[in-house]
């Protein structure tokens with residue numbers, strides 16, 4: 001089971017996870033993106049906020 005890069009908690013990701021899928025860490029709530037599926041690697045997802053400028 002991969003661990004959260006933010007808090008190191010175990011994050012359960014379905015075996016059918018696909019690259020690019022975003023899951024939330026159950027512990028700290030960080031959004032984690034599946035970077036690789038073999039081996040399963042998680043990385044903090046980039047902020048989803050759209051920057052439309054001020």
Ligand SMILES: [Zn+2]
Pocket residue numbers: 004005006007008009025026027028029030
């Ligand atoms: Zn976490």
